[in-house]
Amino acid sequence: MRLGPREITRLVVERKWLVVGFIVGAILLVLPTPLGLTRQGMAVLTITVVATVFFITEAVPLLTVALMIAVFQVLLLGVSSREVARSFMSDSVFFIM
Numbered sequence: 001m002r003l004g005p006r007e008i009t010r011l012v013v014e015r016k017w018l019v020v021g022f023i024v025g026a027i028l029l030v031l032p033t034p035l036g037l038t039r040q041g042m043a044v045l046t047i048t049v050v051a052t053v054f055f056i057t058e059a060v061p062l063l064t065v066a067l068m069i070a071v072f073q074v075l076l077l078g079v080s081s082r083e084v085a086r087s088f089m090s091d092s093v094f095f096i097m
Contacts, residue, residue: 017057025050029076043076 028046033039054065073084
């Protein structure tokens with residue numbers, strides 16, 4: 001199915017907070033790192049801000065936000081997927097999710 005300009009505009013308007021979250025995240029990633037903050041710290045800050053935007057606006061289902069945090073940890077922080085999965089394997093984390 002091919003989308004025309006009208007359909008693309010409608011999709012962007014319907015998912016505006018999803019688009020806003022990713023744009024804010026991209027801007028934070030390209031900004032210079034503040035003095036005293038490491039590049040990994042900036043990545044954690046970016047993940048936190050994007051997740052907060054998605055969580056508050058419910059741009060995606062809340063469980064998806066939790067899964068996106070795990071994916072962002074692997075992609076932005078370079079943490080191994082095993083280590084991220086291990087951090088999610090806690091009774092308290094499953095209770096909150």
